[in-house]
Amino acid sequence: MPITLITGANKGIGFETARQLTELGHVVYIGARDAERGEKAAAALGARFVQLDVTDDASVTSALATIDSAEGRLDVLVNNAGVLGAGVTDGPTALRAFDTNAVGVVRVTEAALPLLRKSPNPTVVTVSSSAGSFWAVTNPDRPEFNLPLALYSASKSAATMLTVQYAKSQPGIKFNAVEPGTTATDMTAAFGIGRAPEESAKVVVHLATLDADGPTGTFQDENGELPW
Numbered sequence: 001m002p003i004t005l006i007t008g009a010n011k012g013i014g015f016e017t018a019r020q021l022t023e024l025g026h027v028v029y030i031g032a033r034d035a036e037r038g039e040k041a042a043a044a045l046g047a048r049f050v051q052l053d054v055t056d057d058a059s060v061t062s063a064l065a066t067i068d069s070a071e072g073r074l075d076v077l078v079n080n081a082g083v084l085g086a087g088v089t090d091g092p093t094a095l096r097a098f099d100t101n102a103v104g105v106v107r108v109t110e111a112a113l114p115l116l117r118k119s120p121n122p123t124v125v126t127v128s129s130s131a132g133s134f135w136a137v138t139n140p141d142r143p144e145f146n147l148p149l150a151l152y153s154a155s156k157s158a159a160t161m162l163t164v165q166y167a168k169s170q171p172g173i174k175f176n177a178v179e180p181g182t183t184a185t186d187m188t189a190a191f192g193i194g195r196a197p198e199e200s201a202k203v204v205v206h207l208a209t210l211d212a213d214g215p216t217g218t219f220q221d222e223n224g225e226l227p228w
Helices: 012-023 036-043 058-072 091-116 150-170 198-206
Strands: 002-009 026-033 046-053 076-079 123-127 172-178 218-221
Touching: 002 012, 002 058, 002 091, 012 026, 012 036, 012 076, 012 198, 026 036, 026 058, 046 058, 046 076, 058 091, 058 198, 076 091, 076 198, 091 123, 123 150, 123 198, 150 172, 150 218, 172 198, 198 218
Parallel strands: 002 026, 002 076, 026 046, 076 123, 123 172, 172 218
Antiparallel strands: none
């Protein structure tokens, strides 16, 4: 059974991804900052909970050590935790957005690499966004064109670039970024937009369950590779 860690998985797309992968037979670890919410989510799915704050090095190290001692390997990592960084555009808000959406990817991935290398088919999926795509935000026909989220967009550009760089430096591990589609979650509630999280989670699950000869270093949505 594949061993899978999903960050920010107590709600939204992360929770639905955890549910679908559990149904596919994965042993899923739900990573969440809040222990009460994380344990509740894990119990609801028959998954396992591990306390994980992607902005805290000690928390990340401890979480991966817990998985290491219990499982001895990691087959799938889903970097899902993210923040919108909306509201005021200033230094502290920018630091928070990048710390979660980009630096958090580095923290968790680096801590997970030794465990991923022990997997027969290691896969990393980073939930990114076409809001971080030059192609999308400069295209008047795309919804991202009018999205006023500079810090979110910029930090997601970084997350996608990290995906490509990891794919190049870690040829034995598949790294792909995903645009899951506009989704109705508490993060997007202010915009009143999006489809059900279970629909968007399907896109993440597809990339999390690739065969050994699957693609790496790509940015995809449900229709395939996206320009960015």
